[in-house]
Every structure is written in structure tokens, then in C-alpha cells.
Amino acid sequence: MSDPIGIFGGTFDPVHFGHLRLAEEACERLGLAGVIWSPAGVPKHRNTPQTDVKHRLAMVELAIADNDDFRLDKFEAESAAPSYTVNLLEHLRAEYEDTPLVLLLGADAFLGLPSWHRWEELFELAHIAVFTRPGHELTIDGMSPLLAKHFAKRAAVDASRLAGETEGVVLPSLLTPLDISATEIRKQLAHGGSPRYLLPEAVLDYIQTNNLYRSAN
Numbered sequence: 001m002s003d004p005i006g007i008f009g010g011t012f013d014p015v016h017f018g019h020l021r022l023a024e025e026a027c028e029r030l031g032l033a034g035v036i037w038s039p040a041g042v043p044k045h046r047n048t049p050q051t052d053v054k055h056r057l058a059m060v061e062l063a064i065a066d067n068d069d070f071r072l073d074k075f076e077a078e079s080a081a082p083s084y085t086v087n088l089l090e091h092l093r094a095e096y097e098d099t100p101l102v103l104l105l106g107a108d109a110f111l112g113l114p115s116w117h118r119w120e121e122l123f124e125l126a127h128i129a130v131f132t133r134p135g136h137e138l139t140i141d142g143m144s145p146l147l148a149k150h151f152a153k154r155a156a157v158d159a160s161r162l163a164g165e166t167e168g169v170v171l172p173s174l175l176t177p178l179d180i181s182a183t184e185i186r187k188q189l190a191h192g193g194s195p196r197y198l199l200p201e202a203v204l205d206y207i208q209t210n211n212l213y214r215s216a217n
């Protein structure tokens, strides 16, 4: 079987070092062949204002440009349909039939899974690696009863499990804690503050050149 491939979805509004460290540490610690980044086009789980997908794509492209292990996938970004992760995984599963796929999620995203479209099918399409995130504790008590049931049945302690099966394992994973969020970065920019050193310089340059996040855009 080929080495597992990581799949990292998000709004990336904007992409920041929390995202980049998650993908980097996932590659290193989970033995991934690489990480596919998929910016959502029309996300379903957010109420916050949206930056046009063309800008979010451009920012991810700049952020990952110098990393050969990272690749951008425009399937969700270019679709007019809502960005449901189950559709992304079905699309990638058709391409990578016998390769272990690993959906990469922060703890906050994992705890919110039960609100996602056809969420229980995600376990039949990919493994899920859940990364620690400051402020979001991954405990059974914090999970809905159905999510806790999946977790108890599927949780693994050893990353080598990911290579032995193509999907179905949930792997809690430690991540260097970086309390960075896109929401906070947007707030700083809206108030004229500096998010420098929270995200790549090239991304900040892009934000400034394109006047993003200045007000309610």
C-alpha cells in the first residue's frame, strides 16, 4: 500500500502559521506522503463574513509555494455547490483507490463533526487525525454521544495504524500549541492592528495589496 496522504480542508480566511504547522507536523509524525490543501468554496459551517474564494486560494498558494510536500486542490474552491467534506473525500477516494487518506482536523473541528453533512460517512472514506488546539480540549465528555461512540471504537494510539488500512481510524495527535486563529487575525486587521509573525509575510503582503479584511469584507 502507498504511504498515507493527508487532506486538509478549511476556509483559510486567511491561512496562518497554525495551519502550516498542523500540515507540517502531520507530514512528519504521521508519515504522510504529502498534504492536499483544499480551501472551501461555499462553506456551510460558518457565519463569519467570507473573503472571495479567489483570494483565499491565492493566499494558500503563496503560503505553501516553497513546500514540495504540499499541494493545492481546487475541487471545492471551484465548485458552485456547498463545500461538504464528504464530497471532497468521495472525489479524492475515486482518484486514490487503495491509498490511505487521512483527514486532518483541529480538535475544534472534530468536536463539531456531528453538524457536518453525512458526517458518519467520513469514517468510511478516510482516517481522521485530530490535532490539539489551544482552548479546545479533546475529551469524551466534550463529544456528542454518537461522536464519542465512533471515537471509542476507532481511536488508535500509534500512527503506524494509518498505513495498514485505507480508512476508519481516528488518531488523536499532539501539535505544537499555537493559539492563532483566522478570526483573531481578521479582527486585528479590521482594527488596523498588525498580525505580523502570525502568518507568512507573503500572505500579509497579499492582504495589504488587495485591501482585505479592512472592514466587513
Ligand code: ATP
Pocket (backbone or CB within 6 Å): 009, 010, 011, 012, 013, 018, 019, 022, 048, 104, 105, 106, 107, 108, 109, 110, 131, 132, 133, 134, 175, 178, 179, 180, 181, 182, 183, 184
Ligand atoms: P476561524 O478562526 O475563522 O474559525 P481557523 O483559524 O479555525 O478560522 P479554519 O480555516 O477554519 O481556520 O481551520 C481549518 C482547520 O485548521 C480546522 O480543522 C481547524 O481546527 C484547524 N486549525 C486552525 N488553526 C489551528 C491552530 N492554531 N491549531 C490547531 N488547529 C488549527
